[in-house]
Amino acid sequence: MANFRIQNLSDYESSYRESIEQPESFWDGIAKNYQWQKPWDKTLEWNFETPDIKWFLNGKLNITENCLDRHLEQRGNKIALIWEANDPKEASLRFTYRELHQKVCRMANILKELGVKKGDRVCIYLPMIPELAFATLACARIGAVHSVVFAGFSVNALADRIQDSGCEVIITSDGLNRGAKQIPVKSVVDEAVALCPDVKKVLVVNRINWPVHMETGRDYWYHEMLTHVGDTCHAQTMDSEDNLFILYTSGSTGKPKGVVHTCGGYMVYAGYSFQNVFQYNESDVYWCTADIGWVTGHTYILYGPLLQGATSVMFEGVPTFPDPGRFWQVIDKHSVNIFYTAPTAIRSLMASGVDHVLAYSLHSLKALGSVGEPINEEAWHWYHTHIGKGRCPLVDTWWQTETGGIMISGLAGISELKPAHAGQPLPGIQPILVDSEGKEIEGEGVEGYLCVKFPWPSMIRTTFGDHERCRINYFATYKNLYFTGDGARREANNMYRIIGRVDDVINVSGHRFGTAEIENAINQNKKVIESAVVGYPHDIKGQGIYAYIILAEGTSQDNHSRDEIIETVVEHIGRIAKPDKIQFVSGLPKTRSGKIMRRILRKIAEGDISALGDTSTLLDPLVVDEIAGGRL
Numbered sequence: 001m002a003n004f005r006i007q008n009l010s011d012y013e014s015s016y017r018e019s020i021e022q023p024e025s026f027w028d029g030i031a032k033n034y035q036w037q038k039p040w041d042k043t044l045e046w047n048f049e050t051p052d053i054k055w056f057l058n059g060k061l062n063i064t065e066n067c068l069d070r071h072l073e074q075r076g077n078k079i080a081l082i083w084e085a086n087d088p089k090e091a092s093l094r095f096t097y098r099e100l101h102q103k104v105c106r107m108a109n110i111l112k113e114l115g116v117k118k119g120d121r122v123c124i125y126l127p128m129i130p131e132l133a134f135a136t137l138a139c140a141r142i143g144a145v146h147s148v149v150f151a152g153f154s155v156n157a158l159a160d161r162i163q164d165s166g167c168e169v170i171i172t173s174d175g176l177n178r179g180a181k182q183i184p185v186k187s188v189v190d191e192a193v194a195l196c197p198d199v200k201k202v203l204v205v206n207r208i209n210w211p212v213h214m215e216t217g218r219d220y221w222y223h224e225m226l227t228h229v230g231d232t233c234h235a236q237t238m239d240s241e242d243n244l245f246i247l248y249t250s251g252s253t254g255k256p257k258g259v260v261h262t263c264g265g266y267m268v269y270a271g272y273s274f275q276n277v278f279q280y281n282e283s284d285v286y287w288c289t290a291d292i293g294w295v296t297g298h299t300y301i302l303y304g305p306l307l308q309g310a311t312s313v314m315f316e317g318v319p320t321f322p323d324p325g326r327f328w329q330v331i332d333k334h335s336v337n338i339f340y341t342a343p344t345a346i347r348s349l350m351a352s353g354v355d356h357v358l359a360y361s362l363h364s365l366k367a368l369g370s371v372g373e374p375i376n377e378e379a380w381h382w383y384h385t386h387i388g389k390g391r392c393p394l395v396d397t398w399w400q401t402e403t404g405g406i407m408i409s410g411l412a413g414i415s416e417l418k419p420a421h422a423g424q425p426l427p428g429i430q431p432i433l434v435d436s437e438g439k440e441i442e443g444e445g446v447e448g449y450l451c452v453k454f455p456w457p458s459m460i461r462t463t464f465g466d467h468e469r470c471r472i473n474y475f476a477t478y479k480n481l482y483f484t485g486d487g488a489r490r491e492a493n494n495m496y497r498i499i500g501r502v503d504d505v506i507n508v509s510g511h512r513f514g515t516a517e518i519e520n521a522i523n524q525n526k527k528v529i530e531s532a533v534v535g536y537p538h539d540i541k542g543q544g545i546y547a548y549i550i551l552a553e554g555t556s557q558d559n560h561s562r563d564e565i566i567e568t569v570v571e572h573i574g575r576i577a578k579p580d581k582i583q584f585v586s587g588l589p590k591t592r593s594g595k596i597m598r599r600i601l602r603k604i605a606e607g608d609i610s611a612l613g614d615t616s617t618l619l620d621p622l623v624v625d626e627i628a629g630g631r632l
């Protein structure tokens, strides 16, 4: 039977083989490494048509018992979480497993007092402060389903998410620190709640002493409620397939959808993938720079590391405050051994020059990771050379909100490194490349649409409140396959290179947006008649947002209109979705049936106007010349 820990290449190879030949007994063996209140009686039932996926059927567990209680005897005094503040002058905080257990239990007791019960959805709209970790785990403790919303999202984006998932309780803070700025948070929640009549309670953490309005009977201070709750809380018994969390992510059509993950399979895969990709050792300090508002923070700041009894760093700040050496200073300060960040951060720090790096020793580092978007070779080499000093393995981890955990990646120190290549699939993962008809493309040196042909424990189960959408988005494109939305290339030795999205999703600084989602926001501006959004290559962000906009007659095509439109996007989605370029046009290239030909707009935005391809099916081919001529 395969070992939980992969220690060398032949372990990987034999685990992979076993996981393909006998997936059920393989995952049985892995799952036995966790603490179950009652063992499962069947490992897997699946059907990719409906879709209907169940792992570890009738198993009973609580993921927080595995993240916390299970470690108390052996690691009670080990540091579970190191919290580093935005401002380097503010003291960092350390929580042992015992302390974290108490904090989570107390938060859980507060939630119970606010009326939260098993199965209820709780929205968490918090900056990267320790209470975000406590709140997330507290929900899991009592069987409530957390829906963490990144604290940079706007009122409307927050309200949409609260309503879609039917949250009646929100956990938030007065405000947040971001570099040199302080930003109000509770006021955003107040405005969102005004749009969500079902919200009953709001729990508020005081982070920056920002003056806030507290609505009697609805709003409660966390620090006040803390004074009278106990520090133990029974861990709710959960079925393997009970919902653990909802996390919203953008797709190619419509509003963001709530990806649902369930308790058992997610737990099994989060711990297993964390352990093996990063090759975590008991005394290592591990730091993932993501925000817990995204899936990377869920799986690889909280659940994965805590399941493995690791010490995980949580950082409130930004890479450039007070200067672009901040990441490297934090690595030295906490003797970080394993560092996991996004290519966009690397590219922006690269642009600030290597002097900021040379000021620090970085000698504690043993392994590096990358996530969120393809890492270009230049950034890969800079990261490997200047941060890893050429001695640390760099794992490029490909996965998605929907996959719950890392799918294709090197294993630190074990796998062959190849710049810009994610690498081989983890045990249990069966990728397949297909052509546009869904026919398998076999062999090496081939490219195609990346799909997965067999279930893995942490895969998406549904999209909240709309199962049909889950089916159409992921399981209807190609029969009996999970479709990722990415294109990929396979080289010798089952090595994959991810090319990028092949749908109308753009990846801006590692954040996913649907082009339709941004267009909808832009169209809310009264001056806008119609818009079309595409991605284009951006040196730092990976992809930038390029918007072609038709303005109402009589509106001036000036920077004032541009600013107003940007403000509308900020209001409807958030600062992270601001268009980088806005080109005013008199028309859009449409086919006779009225469909916008995005391929042409993409080419123009990329500056590739010599190869616009066939424009003969266009209603008005002249519009293409005008747009190409006015390109920004």
Ligand code: WTA
Pocket: 249, 294, 295, 296, 370, 371, 372, 373, 374, 375, 396, 397, 398, 399, 400, 401, 402, 422, 484, 485, 486, 498, 500, 501, 507, 510, 511, 512
């Ligand atoms: C992209 C983030 C290339 C990909 C964990 C995917 C990557 C989308 C990589 C998911 C990588 C993520 N190399 N592309 N290592 N990691 N992506 O849901 O297009 O925010 O489909 O999950 O990011 O983004 P999500």
